[in-house]
Amino acid sequence: MTISSSCSAGRLTVYLSGELDHHEARYTVEAIEELIEEYLPRDCVLDLSGLSFMDSSGIAVIVRAMERMRALRGRISVENPPRQALRVIDAAGIDRLVPVSSGQAGGLL
Amino acid sequence: MKEQNYIKLEFPSRSCNEAFARAAAAAFAAQLDPSMEELGDIRTAVSEAVTNAIVHAYPDTIGRISMRLRILEGQTLEISVRDWGCGIENVEQARKPLYTTGGHERSGMGFTIMESFMDKLRVRSAPGRGTTVVMRRAICPRIGLK
Numbered sequence: 272m273t274i275s276s277s278c279s280a281g282r283l284t285v286y287l288s289g290e291l292d293h294h295e296a297r298y299t300v301e302a303i304e305e306l307i308e309e310y311l312p313r314d315c316v317l318d319l320s321g322l323s324f325m326d327s328s329g330i331a332v333i334v335r336a337m338e339r340m341r342a343l344r345g346r347i348s349v350e351n352p353p354r355q356a357l358r359v360i361d362a363a364g365i366d367r368l369v370p371v372s373s374g375q376a377g378g379l380l
Numbered sequence: 381m382k383e384q385n386y387i388k389l390e391f392p393s394r395s396c397n398e399a400f401a402r403a404a405a406a407a408f409a410a411q412l413d414p415s416m417e418e419l420g421d422i423r424t425a426v427s428e429a430v431t432n433a434i435v436h437a438y439p440d441t442i443g444r445i446s447m448r449l450r451i452l453e454g455q456t457l458e459i460s461v462r463d464w465g466c467g468i469e470n471v472e473q474a475r476k477p478l479y480t481t482g483g484h485e486r487s488g489m490g491f492t493i494m495e496s497f498m499d500k501l502r503v504r505s506a507p508g509r510g511t512t513v514v515m516r517r518a519i520c521p522r523i524g525l526k
Binding site: 328334364 | 420477
């Protein structure tokens with residue numbers, strides 16, 4: 272699991288790559304919270320394009336980040352989930368809470 | 381249903397084994413020639429079942445987890461994940477979306493995802509004795525692609 276970020280004009284983008292499972296989830300939650308606290312962004316984007324796997328632990332990561340951004344009265348969105356991660360997001364219904372935009376050809380399954 | 385092939389694996393409930401369990405399941409399932417989507421669904425369901433055992437069956441100890449995969453007639457993959465941990469008091473409640481007794485890194489969506497991605501899901505549990513999750517998924521034959 273690798274986490275990198277960029278921030279400009281109040282928009283923090285967090286890039287997650289590798290496999291996001293329970294083993295990696297606690298570290299990922301903490302790393303995202305630290306980035307949000309450091310930059311205090313208005314918008315936080317979780318870019319999932321680099322994920323080769325995600326299970327429901329990824330849902331917990333998104334929900335924790337959403338709660339953190341709501342406490343700051345900011346917005347959060349999820350971008351570019353690969354097909355497998357998108358199926359998990361769909362099954363969990365998290366797209367009702369957080370905007371999810373997919374750059375994938377074929378889109379939602 | 382008649383069994384055509386199987387593997388059994390046993391490993392301690394360490395979270396670093398989650399990735400190993402789903403990779404092993406995917407490698408075994410490959411002989412059914414699943415699509416990328418079916419393979420993704422299998423890896424996800426295995427990850428959820430094994431993570432449940434690691435987090436909930438053995439919250440304060442390292443215990444034993446057994447995973448068995450069987451290929452049954454009709455291109456059906458059966459996945460069983462068994463533990464000898466604390467068990468589930470109320471299986472019906474545990475299967476409800478968003479229900480969790482886990483920490484902040486759990487979402488309560490594990491059983492929901494297993495149900496969505498598999499054709500059948502059965503959970504047997506006895507408090508103090510352990511839990512067995514059995515899932516089945518039929519893999520569509522890909523005629524003309526071979």
